[in-house]
Amino acid sequence: MRAGTSLISRVDVTPVAFRDPPLLNVVGVHQPWALRAIVEIHTTAGSLGLGETYADEAHLARLRAVADALLGQDPHDLNGLRRLVAATLGRETGGAGASFGGMLDVSSALDTVYSPFEVACLDIIGRESGHPVSDLLGGAVREKVPFSGYLFYKWAGHPGDEPDDWGAALDPDQIVAQARRMVDGWGFGSLKLKGGVFPPDEECAAIEALRAAFPDLPLRLDPNGAWTVETSLQVADRLGGVIEYLEDPTPGIAGMARVSAGTDVPLATNMCVIAFEHLPPAIAADAVQVVLSDHHLWGGLRRSALLAGIADTFGMGLSMHSNSHLGVSLAAMTHLAASTENLTYACDTHYPWKTQDVIAKGVLEFSGGEVTVPTGPGLGVELDRDALGLLHEQYLTCGVRRREDTVYMRTVEPGFEPNTSRW
């Protein structure tokens, strides 16, 4: 430790809840409240760095244990931070305890717990040196980051509530209408449909309706492993000339490899390759052609840059995954995407689906489907303390403590089972 170094003096972990529409997916439906945790790291030099992550109870407990262990650490020592997270988690690393609603099987909590602290430390390093986080990752190669409009099948409203202002989207026409609003409001230049909700024929029809309505926009379909290998190949055949990639048609590296061997449609994943240990077998089997990065899951921005380098080295395309998130995450995603030369596809984002945020307005606005990369020091976003307080209050009172899409779905359809490999 060097004299004059700014050291970590306080760490706050604040769980927040914000309204989330009833978005349907392979494991059920989004609950009325989405949870996130906001991490604030203060330093002896008076700096404040921000991070954002999942907020399921088990994950929160781990975040808080790490927060307590961070006092006195040098925020520049990211390798030391990672070792400290590993030491703090100790044997408690089985299962991420994080917010995937049963959709992902995350084998280690280290990367997910480390991530928001790494981002907050990079925010501090940037603020203290006067440089944006994109500079710390090698420099922005683009001034604006393209995002994809993320379409969901959805109910008109949560059970017992009035319809929300998006309304129902349960057939091709309603999906096209939702897409129209996404494109008109945010300017998205590509569209992704979350599938795995209805039989593949219906979801293919929705994609074909989108193609007819938006002849020039790249389209993606992501059924989150709802199909068998055979069905995946049938869909790939039907949509081959229509979609830019098919995301996780079937579960697992072995299944994806069988699909991959039978089609020229690029296969993307955020399910079978979600950690570095999955890369060697997936590459050996040529199971996927596009990896979806996600700094929350892959251990922060620098390890996501490593993933990008691996994708580049092995000739894989790169896109970016999204869970329901707020502005601190969007800022981190934007800096990462800005500094990633081989971002070959527009990033996913759930951002249009939320109506509240914890950051001060005026940055990270969408225009033409893109977000302008902040050029101020650090992440370039500031907390709105009133908003943070409100969303924390919502967390305290909403009653949701973990993401449980299947449990929530069963309050409406008691016999519901996840659609994994169903069709």
Next chain:
Amino acid sequence: MRAGTSLISRVDVTPVAFRDPPLLNVVGVHQPWALRAIVEIHTTAGSLGLGETYADEAHLARLRAVADALLGQDPHDLNGLRRLVAATLGRETGGAGASFGGMLDVSSALDTVYSPFEVACLDIIGRESGHPVSDLLGGAVREKVPFSGYLFYKWAGHPGDEPDDWGAALDPDQIVAQARRMVDGWGFGSLKLKGGVFPPDEECAAIEALRAAFPDLPLRLDPNGAWTVETSLQVADRLGGVIEYLEDPTPGIAGMARVSAGTDVPLATNMCVIAFEHLPPAIAADAVQVVLSDHHLWGGLRRSALLAGIADTFGMGLSMHSNSHLGVSLAAMTHLAASTENLTYACDTHYPWKTQDVIAKGVLEFSGGEVTVPTGPGLGVELDRDALGLLHEQYLTCGVRRREDTVYMRTVEPGFEPNTSRW
């Protein structure tokens, strides 16, 4: 470009020459002068960053072309720097034009030309933010970096010269004596013998003599591809319990894969995997178990960190390669190694073989075979202007303009051919 940013205002590329002993290898013998280029980048804020690289004529011309193109650039924008190097080189990227004495076949000059400028920019970023370069790479995970004593067969002196003070090393006893001096003088905790000079039996005998003289030190043998696959397997069998790895016993990924399939001795390389494009075929063939990183060759410190991440992901060991070099390179190597968690083997260095340097004394001293990682801003080394002037003067007068081990060997043995796959 942001207001108040420190921009590149001047770039100097200074070729230098320093005395090099007649070290023997597969392609011939080291010339009496080793060449390096020192890169100095000045900024509008008054900072100075240092880099060091090869200085063969073709490489120097490319360095100078890039130097001219750098004025006004932001040293933080490393991605932009790389694009600028690529644009400057244009179509002139075939062959590295760099100093490998015919030993390596480098397909692109981009990484080798980019490297010293990247290091100099990292030196500037560190100096301006008050942090050592190891911090910019994620933070030092070790306070001292272990290096391996690098043993060479050698003549007593250059033809026509008096013997140098190392004297001849042409048989096992002389190699053991050389090793004794390396261990006594620098404290090395492991030893590497550069082979490919004599028939494998003699080199195996030298390794066995080293084992007898230094029972506890890890040993390595590197014949630079001098052997056939069959010979490599025989040597692996003979030295299996003695060496920690065998480096490049035979040329090429296919040949190395055949050796690898027939032995449990780990195979290392700095010949068949020297660029990112070589990683996929080498990994697919399980051709190597240890990769030797080299930031001069792999495109600087950040891309070497990417290589380390790939090695970690794919379960490969990691060591570090060395050419004849001066202190700026040693500083960069030390910061890189310090911040690389998975540096599984001590680094190579030619440092003990040189008698002159361009950096001010007092840092980068060897103790116990290790170099203490500088903790001051940037690389932590300063130029000795008098020494730089002297070594540049030596460059101007020595007559050597490129590394030509084979040409020089033929002045002594007119019919000499490189020993590649000879035995």
